[in-house]
Amino acid sequence: MKIAILGSGNVATHLSKALKAIGEDVVQVYSPNLEHAKLLADELQASSVNHLEQVIGDADFYVVCVKDDAIATVATGLKDVDGLVVHTSGTTDLETLSSTLKNTGVFYPLQTFSKHKEISFNNIPLCLEANSEANFEILNLLANKLSNQVYQLDGEKRKVLHLAAVFACNFTNHLYTLANQLLEKNNLDFEIIRPLIAETADKVMVNLPENVQTGPAVRKDEITINKHLSMLADLPELQEIYQTLSSSIKLTY
Known part of the structure; x- marks a missing residue:
């Protein structure tokens, strides 16, 4: 899949590297701080941008790895994309995305991440939710390539x-x-x-x-x-x- 990463912090760093390691095509990193975006993008051999309007419109998968209070803003900036947009938050409702976007989900890795400590995704619980069965199947297939522990959980759980x-x-x-x-x-x-x-x-x-x-x-x-x-x-x-x-x-x- 052609993937855009929105964020450059701990979760974005580890998840994007894990996605690339399983053969996914991570093509772009967005961060409001261009230097941070470029540091991660260079590791992934991807492009870097610092404005939401610069995010590519033809990705298959958009992973929003930003602070919880910024998710809605990022979702609004992606309102014209057709690809599947997920956030990685444990506490943010799916509706924060689905009120703005067509294809949405949650891809929540239950783990503590530090940017400079390598960690394998093999045994990280990945908690999934999606706004349709078709979108859930996309998430489920991807998650099972990353981890041996994949769970379907609604927002309350x-x-x-x-x-x-x-x-x-x-x-x-x-x-x-x-x-x-x-x-x-x-x-x-x-x-x-x-x-x-x-x-x-x-x-x-x-x-x-x-x-x-x-x-x-x-x-x-x-x-x-x-x-x-x-x-x-x-x-x-x-x-x-x-x-x-x-x-x-x-x-x-």
Whole structure:
């Protein structure tokens, strides 16, 4: 398929490279920042543009990988195209595209992407939705060339999945940041807890997380909890987070 990529961020970078790797013809990259568009386009041997009116009109597939609040604007700029236009957002309704365009869909990869860390799409869940059965079949065929995990999800289920992902990924990573701040403050290196992080993640690959919870809160160890809260007395924001999470664990068990 002849493909245009709209966006040049993390998702656009990884998805466009994956599409090219399976033999798809990625011909153009759009970004409001021409330098960013050109950097990605050069890797793909594609053209680069920074105005929506410059986006080619004869692509088979348009992948909108922009911030959620920019999707509607991009869709309006593509209103005259006949190709299939998809966005990659976990929280944006399909109707944001279909109110303007004829052939629309959602192509949501459930993964955390960093531009400079390579990642294989083989096991990335791809969540699909389309405004017609014919368009869904196009997405399904393409998705199955990229990944072993392809799901048809409506907008409501996709939003729930995205919310769960924020808890499982974004909040978890932020807790790593807070842990590192505590370590640095006390001249300890983050390296020392990396094996703990790896083991915690490994366990939930083969168990439900509620079956492998450990720590003072699940043991109802109030002595240790109170010691920790005292240690955080000069860090009230961390103390509040500790208290909130400990209370949640105790309520769960």
